[in-house]
Amino acid sequence: MSETHGSKLLSTLHEDGRLVVELVEETLPAPKGDEVLVRVEAAPINPSDLGLLFASADVDNAEYADGRIVAQMPDAALRAMSGRVGQAMEVGNEGAGTVIAAGEAPSAQALLGKRVALIAGGMFAQYRLTRADACIALPDDVSAEQGAAAFVNPLTALGFVETMRREGHSAIIHTAAASNLGQMLVRICQEDGIPLVNIVRNGEQVALLKGLGADIVLDSSKDDFSAQLETAIAATGATIAFDAIGGGTLVSDILHAMEEVVSKDAPYSRYGSNSHKQAYIYGMLDTSPTILTRSFGFSWNVGGWLLFPFLQSAGPEIAQRMRQRVFDGLTTTFASQYKARISLRDALTRDAVLTYNGRRTGEKYLIVPN
């Protein structure tokens, strides 16, 4: 085996604000040393991939040709993304496939012929050349599709639980909780006996999570949401929240509700309670500013939460334990649901883009590149 020919998706933002997402041909060399060549069999389109693939480009009014999309990036977004202008960026954080060639190193040879999961970037491609240690062999009874999303959502959901424990909290509030990640979190918290307050945006999502056995599911579109939230916080003792939305007042509302609950029967202090209230923003379903009313005293913290810095701070032992739990539960606790399976080429059609880029619950796509 010498060279391998395949195609991959690239996203390029140009100086004039044109974003070009296209399918291009590539030639991959034979793997050397500890490299392996993976034939990609499944790669999920995660929200984190969409941020790189399209960001806030105007996909509604884009030009769709066969294997090529040209969309306009709004000026403000263009300025914010000046760091990527002119670079053709590979997309797709994670996926699974089969190792069809390997370098001479024993670690690479050991994977030859194996089905592996990997979080290597550039997975929206037919083939991916990467280092052996980026791959984890899948159990025999796990398909590539079942192993394709073994990292981002599962480790993030487990990371919330680790963060909760590390920082001394005992219950979790989660927003946009009907997502694939949110469903995993429901199952994890059930297994671990952790009280979980799920916040969703409509009745369908309430039904979905209730169907999974979730105990507390609040609909933020209801008039009595604030009161329900305070009741749920009082019942669970939740003092940490993970928010996928980012923009607007929801984080502020959650902190306010936490403060209301602890200060209900306490003597008045103009500084608020000393009960520490924590919120982490880990996504940006809403890119508008986060509005904090600060009507919750001074004992609070709002921060960004991201998987890789978390794994680094947690250390190799905890990261390994988390990975093991995921691989043990790929077909159960950590199973993902997809609306459709599509080829790389079909992923660039208008219908597909407008569906999966909407980031709606239950409309997640799986790319099947070969």
Added chain:
Amino acid sequence: MSETHGSKLLSTLHEDGRLVVELVEETLPAPKGDEVLVRVEAAPINPSDLGLLFASADVDNAEYADGRIVAQMPDAALRAMSGRVGQAMEVGNEGAGTVIAAGEAPSAQALLGKRVALIAGGMFAQYRLTRADACIALPDDVSAEQGAAAFVNPLTALGFVETMRREGHSAIIHTAAASNLGQMLVRICQEDGIPLVNIVRNGEQVALLKGLGADIVLDSSKDDFSAQLETAIAATGATIAFDAIGGGTLVSDILHAMEEVVSKDAPYSRYGSNSHKQAYIYGMLDTSPTILTRSFGFSWNVGGWLLFPFLQSAGPEIAQRMRQRVFDGLTTTFASQYKARISLRDALTRDAVLTYNGRRTGEKYLIVPN
């Protein structure tokens, strides 16, 4: 000595939104056990006192009588302060005076006749009955006026430096930096060799801090403020900010500038840099919401910062070291400046209230109750 008669200020918020601030007579019993009776000789009006004394009541249109003010509290503020409705609240966090009577306990007797500083609350009064361990004897060469503000501002400024060190940062950004507290921070950072970026709101304040020898003073009202801020951050490596303002976009602007500096020559990442950026909000000169654009990746944290929880988390050893440093530098590093000295009664006149409640630089008042 049996009873002592004196007067004190009380602030009472009524259910109908009327805020009554008045001078009332009180009779204090003789101290017992470890209690001491302090004749208050000086008490500063700190921003933290104003939040309890007037909060956001409409002092412009209040009714001013001799020793009594009636002002209207806006509805939103009234709701936020429902916890204090109907309670006559003593005001004045800190001050200094002379112990004129003491209980039989040795700790109390040891202070008899001594000039002491204390942070006991209720210091806007002629006399304060409190526990001996709330008092610290002042050095002989320190007057009550010099010792009156020995806690809130000095320990807060030192607390910023301790927080900076504890969290692994090496330079500080400070907003509203021309305040008494800000001036102390300038002197502390000079003594300790800590790079400090001072942000102020006008040219006069720039001149004031430059006059103290401050190295970097930025005027946020200037057109080139953003560029200057990035230059200052690049020069100092500041990754932590302390903000007294709270409302608006300044905290967000600071985090954005930090991110711009670290990501300038880094490869593009849609998650932003992994450089941790921290901002603490410790005041609320602007009570409007904090607006975070989140244009600074995911490695950031914004939190409330308050002296007492900080001292608790720091532990008794560090707290004692900080107090010692303050008492050693009361007439130098930690000296406060006052615009005027006023009696309890004069503190309730319209002219005085409109001046000191404006929280403007250089317009701090000292109450001299006896």
